Amino acid sequence: MPDVTPDPARTRAAVLALAEWLRDDTAATPQRSALAEAVRLTARTLAAVAPGASVEVRVPPFVAVQCIAGPRHTRGTPPNVVETDPRTWLLLATGLLELDAAGPEVEVSGARAPEIAEWLPVLRLGC
DSSP states (O other), X not given: OOOOOOOHHHHHHHHHTTHHHHHOTTSOOOOHHHHHHHHHHHHHHHXXXXXXXXXXXXXXXXXXXXXXXXXXXOSSSOSSEEEEOHHHHHHHHHTSSOGGGOGGGEEEESSSGGGGGGGOOXXXXXX
Protein backbone atom coordinates (compact mmCIF):
# COMPACT_ATOMS: atom_id res chain seq x y z
CA MET A 1 0.00 0.00 0.00
CA PRO A 2 1.44 3.42 -0.93
CA ASP A 3 2.23 5.96 1.76
CA VAL A 4 -0.73 8.33 2.04
CA THR A 5 0.61 10.36 4.94
CA PRO A 6 -0.47 13.93 4.29
CA ASP A 7 1.99 16.77 4.22
CA PRO A 8 1.65 18.72 7.51
CA ALA A 9 1.96 22.11 5.80
CA ARG A 10 -0.71 21.21 3.25
CA THR A 11 -2.98 19.90 6.01
CA ARG A 12 -2.55 23.07 8.05
CA ALA A 13 -3.24 25.27 5.03
CA ALA A 14 -6.38 23.29 4.15
CA VAL A 15 -7.72 23.64 7.68
CA LEU A 16 -6.76 27.30 8.05
CA ALA A 17 -8.73 28.05 4.89
CA LEU A 18 -11.83 26.94 6.83
CA ALA A 19 -10.94 28.49 10.20
CA GLU A 20 -13.57 31.23 10.12
CA TRP A 21 -16.34 28.71 9.35
CA LEU A 22 -15.11 26.35 12.04
CA ARG A 23 -15.12 29.09 14.65
CA ASP A 24 -18.45 30.57 13.53
CA ASP A 25 -21.11 28.32 12.00
CA THR A 26 -22.91 31.37 10.63
CA ALA A 27 -19.92 32.18 8.39
CA ALA A 28 -20.14 31.32 4.71
CA THR A 29 -20.08 27.59 4.03
CA PRO A 30 -16.80 26.63 2.35
CA GLN A 31 -16.62 25.18 -1.12
CA ARG A 32 -17.11 21.43 -1.23
CA SER A 33 -13.61 20.86 -2.64
CA ALA A 34 -11.98 22.84 0.20
CA LEU A 35 -14.04 21.01 2.80
CA ALA A 36 -13.22 17.63 1.26
CA GLU A 37 -9.50 18.36 1.24
CA ALA A 38 -9.42 19.44 4.89
CA VAL A 39 -11.47 16.44 6.00
CA ARG A 40 -9.41 13.93 4.03
CA LEU A 41 -6.07 15.35 5.10
CA THR A 42 -6.94 15.50 8.80
CA ALA A 43 -8.43 11.99 8.79
CA ARG A 44 -5.37 10.62 7.01
CA THR A 45 -3.17 12.42 9.53
CA LEU A 46 -5.03 10.60 12.31
CA ALA A 47 -4.45 7.30 10.51
CA ALA A 48 -0.75 8.13 10.19
CA VAL A 49 -0.21 9.13 13.84
CA ALA A 50 -2.36 6.29 15.21
CA PRO A 51 -1.59 3.46 12.79
CA GLY A 52 -3.65 0.31 12.92
CA ALA A 53 -7.03 -1.02 11.97
CA SER A 54 -9.01 -1.44 15.18
CA VAL A 55 -11.18 1.66 14.76
CA GLU A 56 -12.76 3.00 11.60
CA VAL A 57 -13.36 6.74 11.41
CA ARG A 58 -16.00 7.72 8.86
CA VAL A 59 -16.71 11.23 7.65
CA PRO A 60 -19.21 10.81 4.84
CA PRO A 61 -19.13 11.56 2.02
CA PHE A 62 -15.42 12.32 2.04
CA VAL A 63 -13.35 9.69 3.83
CA ALA A 64 -13.13 6.59 5.96
CA VAL A 65 -9.85 5.60 7.59
CA GLN A 66 -8.74 2.85 9.90
CA CYS A 67 -6.56 3.67 12.85
CA ILE A 68 -5.37 2.54 16.29
CA ALA A 69 -3.32 -0.58 16.77
CA GLY A 70 -5.05 -3.81 17.67
CA PRO A 71 -7.12 -6.53 16.02
CA ARG A 72 -7.85 -5.90 12.37
CA HIS A 73 -11.38 -6.22 11.04
CA THR A 74 -11.73 -7.06 7.35
CA ARG A 75 -15.31 -8.19 6.64
CA GLY A 76 -18.68 -6.59 7.22
CA THR A 77 -19.29 -3.72 9.59
CA PRO A 78 -16.31 -3.00 11.84
CA PRO A 79 -16.99 -3.42 15.56
CA ASN A 80 -15.41 -0.05 16.44
CA VAL A 81 -16.65 2.92 14.45
CA VAL A 82 -16.64 6.69 14.87
CA GLU A 83 -18.84 8.50 12.37
CA THR A 84 -19.65 12.17 12.09
CA ASP A 85 -20.33 15.00 9.67
CA PRO A 86 -17.46 16.99 8.09
CA ARG A 87 -17.76 20.12 10.28
CA THR A 88 -17.91 18.16 13.51
CA TRP A 89 -14.93 16.06 12.41
CA LEU A 90 -12.88 19.17 11.73
CA LEU A 91 -13.86 20.62 15.11
CA LEU A 92 -12.62 17.40 16.73
CA ALA A 93 -9.50 17.23 14.57
CA THR A 94 -8.52 20.79 15.47
CA GLY A 95 -9.26 20.70 19.18
CA LEU A 96 -12.20 23.09 18.99
CA LEU A 97 -14.43 20.28 20.27
CA GLU A 98 -13.72 17.36 22.59
CA LEU A 99 -15.09 13.91 21.74
CA ASP A 100 -16.93 13.57 25.05
CA ALA A 101 -18.66 16.93 24.46
CA ALA A 102 -19.64 16.26 20.85
CA GLY A 103 -23.04 14.82 21.67
CA PRO A 104 -25.28 13.23 19.06
CA GLU A 105 -23.27 14.69 16.15
CA VAL A 106 -20.76 11.89 16.66
CA GLU A 107 -21.74 8.23 16.58
CA VAL A 108 -19.28 6.18 18.62
CA SER A 109 -19.83 2.43 18.62
CA GLY A 110 -17.67 -0.31 20.01
CA ALA A 111 -15.50 -0.60 23.08
CA ARG A 112 -12.36 0.74 21.37
CA ALA A 113 -13.90 3.59 19.37
CA PRO A 114 -13.56 6.20 22.16
CA GLU A 115 -9.78 5.67 22.02
CA ILE A 116 -9.55 8.15 19.16
CA ALA A 117 -9.88 10.89 21.77
CA GLU A 118 -6.33 10.04 22.86
CA TRP A 119 -5.10 10.96 19.36
CA LEU A 120 -7.07 14.19 18.92
CA PRO A 121 -6.51 16.90 17.99
CA VAL A 122 -4.32 16.10 15.03
CA LEU A 123 -3.80 19.81 14.39
CA ARG A 124 -4.40 22.65 16.86
CA LEU A 125 -6.37 25.53 15.45
CA GLY A 126 -6.75 27.34 18.76
CA CYS A 127 -9.44 29.80 19.76
